[in-house]
Amino acid sequence: MKNIIIVGSGAGGAVAAKELQGSFHVTVLEAGGEFRPFSLPVSAFEKLRKTGLLFDEREIQLLFPQMRVQKTGDQMVMVSGSCLGGTTTLSAGNAVRADSGLQELGIDLEEEFQELYREIPITYDHRNHWSDASKRLYEICEEMDLDPKPIPKLGDYGQCTHCGRCLLGCRYGVKWDSRRFLKDAQEKGARAVSGCKVLKVVIEDGLVKGIQARKGLHAAFYPADLVLLAAGGFSTPVILQQSGINCESSLFVDPVLCVAAHCKGSLQNKELSMPFAVQKEHYILSPYFDYLSFFFNKEWRNPASDTLSLMIKLADSCAGSVDGRRIHKSLTGLDKERLREGVGICRKILDRYGIREDEIFLGTINAGHPGGMLPLTREQAESFHDPRLPKNLYVADASLFPGSLGNPPILTIMAMAKRISKIIMERFI
Ligand SMILES: Cc1cc2nc3c(=O)[nH]c(=O)nc-3n(C[C@H](O)[C@H](O)[C@H](O)COP(=O)(O)OP(=O)(O)OC[C@H]3O[C@@H](n4cnc5c(N)ncnc54)[C@H](O)[C@@H]3O)c2cc1C
Ligand code: SF4
Secondary structure (H helix, E strand, O other): OOEEEEEOOOHHHHHHHHHHEOOEEEEEEOOOEOOOOOOOOHHHHHHHHHOOOOOOHHHHHHHOOOEEEEEOOOOOEEEEEOEOOHHHHHOOOEOOOOOHHHHHOOOOOHHHHHHHHHHOOEEOHHHHHOOHHHHHHHHHHHHOOOOOEEOOEEEOHHHOOOOOOHHHOOOOOOEOOOHHHHHHHHHOOOEEEOOEEEEEEEEEOOEEEEEEEEEOOEEEEEEOOEEEEOOOOOOHHHHHHHOOOOOOOEOEOOEEEEEEEEOOOOOHHHOOOOOEEEEOOOEEEEEOOOHHHHHHOOOOOOOHHHEEEEEEEEOOOOOEEEOOOOEEEOOOHHHHHHHHHHHHHHHHHHHHHOOOHHHEEEOOOEEOOOEOOOOOOHHHOOOOOOOOOOOOEEEOOHHHOOOOOOOOOHHHHHHHHHHHHHHHHHHHO
16 A cells, blocks of 8 residues: 655645545654643733733744744734644634635535535534624624624534633534544544654655655654645645745735724623624624734733624735745735725724724734645646646645635635545545
């Protein structure tokens, strides 16, 4: 049996491991370690904020190393997960099908989405337990003809405690993350190596021979018949570039800007994250307690329980890049214009909620849906393989998306990873 190395254990990597183990010997190389939910109570942070010691979002990594934070030159905060389960462990649990860009290329993932709907519990149950604030915000969006819709969630929300800490890791096993697929793969014999940072793919005579990595302080070489990169939209392009394969400067990140307000007793910090969303053409709006702004943005001075916030998640322009050291990403004029439009709508929603204009403040722009630097084309709609890559090297993450989704990508990445796994099985068994 051939061996395949999968880099990354998030949405794309865990699906591929589950699908391919048995037909191949699968080894998953993961830079991070075990995931542990953030354990400090938010009240401890409220005290810490007052000391002035919290001034840079990157400090969060000292207390919560699974959350990786990088900053762009424009001070945009880029977030990803570095642990078994990848960024899915930090997600809000949103299960959104967002494949219209792929459909435009002639790609039909219907079968793969149906498989996922059978394999993962996806539910709207949370709706019966919304807080008064969420209910009122939903009503206001209806009154404004914004057509809000509850967001389907990954997991079984019957046991949800509404602790509001979805983005810090669910301590109750309610929210589904990709560790469950990784475990399935391991039970079938796949090997997962954590704490192993992949540096490059070793290519000789036009074919992949293996992976050069760092495990702890040691260099390590992992021979492979095939390699699949699913290290996420920030890391896969770096690995490719370090392997001598150029990517496009077409990075998107789905920037998030929150419009928040002082609102006594709104208790949004005790609500699950993003209960519903309004879909606009270039962005979505959703109730969202923004922990990074709350911890680090000086404007966010109110107690968590008295802060009410709406996010704008933008489908940004495909303009930006990463190299081994930095993320190069700025908002374009059009991106800023669309964010301003979103801010205007959020202000109107908060106004109807009864909040005074002078009680409203903005959050720090942050982002966690990177991709787009190896975009699929119409010609690759069948193969999912860029001709720049050796024929035994595949990518299965959002790097392949032809454009920003402005929507949660996990489900679509997983559907795509399923299709790529099928292609690999057809071609290499
Ligand atoms: C706070 C937050 C909330 C989110 N909420 C949602 C949501 O509700 N719904 C949704 O659909 N999406 C959500 N997203 C986005 C979603 O989690 C990611 O887009 C998705 O997990 C990406 O999947 P992936 O497999 O490409 O990468 P990831 O899940 O990021 O996994 C990549 C893995 O590769 C590992 N890795 C990276 N570099 C290397 C290397 N050099 N060597 C070895 N391993 C490496 C990383 O440690 C990581 O474990 C959220 C993102 C954030 C930041
Ligand atoms: S709100 Fe529910 S899903 Fe989110 S972390 Fe708490 S228990 Fe888990």
